[in-house]
Amino acid sequence: MKQSALACGKGRLAEAAIGLLLAVGSASAQTAAPPSVTFTRDVAPILQRSCVACHRAGQSAPMSLCTYEDVRPWARSIKTRVVSRSMPPWHIDRHVGIQEFKADLSLPDKDIATIAAWVDAGAPRGNPADMPAQRQFGDDDAWAIGKPDLIVRFPKYRVPKSGPDLFPNIIASTGLTEDRYVKAIETRPVGLNSRRVVHHAVTFMTTDVPEGSPAVNPDIDLQSSQLIVEYASGKAPEIYPEDAGVLLPASSTLLMQNHLHSVGEDIDSEVEVGFLLHPKGVVPKRIRYSTHHGDPTPNPNDSLDIPAGSVARVDGYTLHTKPGKIIAWQPHMHIRGKYQCLELIYPSNPSNVMRRETINCANWDYNWHSVYNYKDHVAPLVPAGTVIHIVSWHDNSAANRHNPDPKNWVGYGDRTIDEMGFSWIGWVDLTQEEYEKELAERNAARQKKATTSTQQQQE
Ligand code: HEC
Structure with a gap:
């Protein structure tokens, strides 16, 4: 592999040297207070951690975000993409359901605020000496x-x-x-x-x-x-x-x-x-499975019906006859996909009322077929007899900028321009005893947490 693909940009020394030249040039004019949010001190560490794995030479992203020179022309676009949470690519709806995942790419709110404040302040470079060392990538990081x-x-x-x-x-x-x-x-x-x-x-x-x-x-x-x-x-x-x-x-x-x-x-x-x-x-101990869940029912071919110029909803249902645990969720749609939700409809209790729980929802961007791997302690437990319900929304209007033709009806099919609406669900089977044991452990942990926080409130 070429060196350029491994290193991020020019490296610290070159960056510092350019900064120094600029700083010397403007030293006499410096009377204003130093900017409160700067690239070198506040923004670069965020980009090094969360962006340059993809945004450097030879990787999937369209531009490098390693140095100030790389980043400056993209400042507005970066603000737009991080504030809308379409970058880094992590499309889970943060207002509903589980939020603990393995390999979560999303930025914490405070980093988004830092980036937005920096762009609003005119994207100042700051002190070159604050620039963190460029992150180095080995072959394994590929x-x-x-x-x-x-x-x-x-x-x-x-x-x-x-x-x-x-x-x-x-x-x-x-x-x-x-x-x-x-x-x-x-x-x-x-x-x-x-x-x-x-x-x-x-x-x-x-x-x-x-x-x-x-x-x-x-x-x-x-x-x-x-x-x-x-x-x-x-x-x-x-x-x-x-x-x-x-x-x-x-x-x-x-x-x-x-x-x-x-x-x-x-x-x-x-x-x-x-x-x-x-x-x-x-x-x-366990075998992991991954299969289609919630294909539009009763038959994808005639159930997926998206009129021209409109947003349409489609539902699919898959029954689990044995207990298990969902370890990963991966929505799947094509270019008109907009939003998808994963719900569990639990078997009825003695009063014949079925409880419904939204596990997660995610915005859809066709560029990103992300899989969301649940952290072990929150991976949804599924009692025998649960129906997995997948709800998909497709936007076939002109408002969807990916839509190649808002004047045409769209149905189910393999081609990119046809549609789909289902999820890949990764799961492991549990025995009834294992299911009950894990449920009891989670309930106990939840109880303990609730008690501790009540005690803290009272103190
Ligand atoms: C997993 C890889 C990956 C990560 C991590 C990532 N990006 Fe991207 N980024 C891409 C790819 C691929 C594209 C082009 C496709 C797209 O727009 O979705 C892109 C597009 C963009 C664009 C739009 C570029 C254009 O052509 O308009 C911006 C801005 C951006 N990324 C900023 C960021 C920032 C800032 C971060 C970190 C906070 C980040 N990205 C993290 C892969 C990534």
């Missing part, structure tokens, strides 16, 4: 999960400069000689060009590849393969609870179902999947 224990890279596939969307199935061996369990997964299109053409890539596992199968479109029955992970543009990794995993058997093969689209030039698309594995010989 992966959000850290250095993978196993990387499976799929053969390249040519996407011509124009034409209909392509859906090739491509296989690659895991190369494993023994059974291993996965504890985190990240899918990455390799390089900027692949990122432009890969709309989504769903990885399945199979142990049943006929002798002499071609790497592209082999004759493998997807129904008999096991879903491992879904990826769509902008998706962050999946991270499982410590005691959970997904089996990758010895000699297994991965099959990736791709959805690719042309972008005006010939591109060789290439995708790789990185895995963190449980140690050799370790069989985690």
